[in-house]
Amino acid sequence: MKKTITITTAALTAVALTFALLAPKLLGFSVTQLGAAVRVATSMGAKLACSGYFISGPDKNRILDDLASYSPANRLLDLHYGDNRVTAELLGLGHASASYRDGLGCTLDIGDTSVLDRVRLAPLTSNGEEWPQGETASHINVDLQKRVETTLSRDNAAGLDTRALLVVQDGVIAAEAYAPGIDAQTPLLGWSMGKSVTAIMQGRLETLGLADSTVKPVFAEWKSDERARIALDDLLHMSSGLDFDETYAPGSDATEMLFNAHSASDIALVRPATYTPGEHFSYSSGTTNLIARWIHEHLGGDVQASLDFLRQELLQPLNMAHTVFEMDPSGVFVGSSYLYASARDWARLGLLMLNRGQWEGAQLLSEDWVARATAPNTSANEPRYGYQFWLNSGGEELRYPQLPADAYFMLGNRKQVVMISPSTNTVVVRLGWSAGSYPTGENFAGLLPQPDVASD
Template sequence: MIFILFCAVAIIAATALLFGLQNPETKISQLLRLPGDAIYTLLHMSAKLACSAHHISGFTPQRIHRDLRNYSPLFALVSIDQSRDITCAKIGNLISVKACFHPLQGCRLIHQQSPAQLIEPPSHRDHYPKQSENECGYQWKASNPALQELLDSQLHHDHESGLDTRALLVTQGGQLQAEAYGLGISAHTPLLGWSMSKSLLAILFGRLETLGLADSTSLSLFPEWQNDRRSEITLQHLLQMCDGLAFDETYRPGSDATRMLFGTLPASRYALQRPLLHTPGRHFSYSSGSTNLLARWIHRALGGTEATLHFWKKEFVEPLGLTSAILELDNDGVFIASSYGYATARDWAKIGGTLLKGLENAYGSQPFLDPMWLSHALSPNRSDNDPRYGFQLWLNNRTNRLPPLYPQLPEDSAFMLGNREQKLMIAPSHNAVVVRLGWSASPYPIEDRFSEILEVLPN
């Protein structure tokens, strides 16, 4: 069994690598490591995602297995056992990997290395305050029957097409216009945002800067960078992914992204070790490592895990009236903000709504985000190659060199995007937020679907 798996994984991974690398010597050295990397990734990904899906989203074992196989049929070789707060993924009886759940910190892989000290879990798992329906100006009662009919139709069509859309939700001016949910999903189901979590972290950073606790122009960010040119990297460079650090974002066995999320080092510490490849500020390169470095800086600036979680609750969760949002931690106690944010569709809409100026007074006497910070967050970066990225947000701006990301959608729109076709659009010209959460291997027709939605919204 193990030998067959080893050979199958090696062939698939090697083929992908051969088509992706140019240097023969690099190919050979990578190929020698690929079978181990592939099996390692298979097990660690299974344990981590299954643990979170079970404890946070409340998914059934059948849905969890189906979601994993959506990535690759090789996941069918992995068996998963849930026992209290421990999830075990194994192949046969010889290889196994475990992940554990913590109510405040989510799920983390268990390695032989001693993990960071974790805060003891509370006596009950419901650690979020209950909010009234109109908390922070949000009205959770659908008010647009025509739009409701459209979302129901879109959801049905997506189901028939195999897109597995799990939540569709639209707010305008802080009020729910319509929402629709797939089978087994409700308004109270926290769903994984994948890289939408990057935008969440940027908003958390914006809250720090609004309160005078951070300055995006700061440099010399980490002691480990003091003696080389990485000391020239600013927080804004990290926010805009123009830091110039080498990072392979492709999701294959042995890549930086895979090693960071499913390796033995804590995610932010892995990113901290990446060398400089480009002059900071000159080159945009989409990198999950940049986000986790930003999370590491926040962790240090606030004084560690307990202080960061306190800030998260008091200055983010409570002001926004969030009831479900959780951002999981690595084994250094740092947010894995590149990937592991969970929230209900309603909470994702609230998070996205912070970027609409029309809602800036909905969070109390002072705006949740400083208007100047918000302007910078939604402005193009100054890289030489692709300015269509703001502060951990994709921008639909047209440039002299590049077209809009989505020509059919408003030019002023910005997007929180994630793996498996997670889509959240902030449309300032419509004062609206559109959320699509699901689990799709094939592209989601965002332009067609979201254009239909905007047409039904009142001007």
């Protein structure tokens, strides 16, 4: 027989007080941030659990471990997995839910989400042809495969939690390895690597003659103030001058944007300008979501049109059948953060850039756009950033001294990496969940083509 447990108001109050007292030392936020912290914990829990369960696979223990890596408070979450929905509760103090839709992934249930229910999507297709056209990988380099497997094994023995490691050399998959429970078709969260994909969407629009990155103002809401000087090019370079708090703490711009807003881009849209455009680099997820909003508006402000564009102009041509780009509750892509793709699909994006925008005879991105996307920006404080890509060179020193100077990267939280190395004709993909540092330079250098050693 099931026991019924009654929680009194006094008990809840005691829990709340205990939670608040423990927060500064154990959980990383102050008593005054308790309400915001509960909102973040429950919303993050519902969102990541929903996407992790329905997109990446139903490993509930891994999902909870992933959440706890951000805060031990998340181990107190009570997660309920239902039919296409996950709810999260925290000690009776807060509640949030997220819903899954085929082809769209998961979205927090904030406000009116009915626009997402009206979307109709045909399944993306793949085939048995050789990668990248299909899913067959028959050009494995035995020596490199051993190095990849050794690297993944060493990472995980050290607690770095590498889940996928893949190397493309000369246009083919030369080696790949996966952690238990993950395979070549498992979509994994790239976090901020989605920023690079948002830029690629803008680049595709520009290549089709449907966009101009120099036009000002970017939004009608900015036409009458200092933000009228901001061009899309400035947003792409993270040098718009907008004041956006990227701190991931309860109540910040970034957490409100991802976990409490009906429209993620609304948060950055109303922020004031504090620097002259182009002069100061400031990493901002809000900036990327403004680009996503601009793309959405440029495509008519229609959810179906935005999804059709992504799928018809990028995912299907690139044979990316294991990718989901999630939207906010208003129906705009969360370009900063919520793209799930298999390691092979992330590698396809890297190969597109490596090939200077060409794919199977078609110029999906103009060579001029790729050149601009991978060139340093004009800011005084951090020029090693292109159009939502991190550059190895362009400043006083290399970001990763062990790697080629011309290498550039998609980078995401928990050390997600896609490296594009033109001089070695290589793409390396690393997906995982490292809460601390990761030896990207050292590990990737060991996976690049090795110089021939002359025999005596």
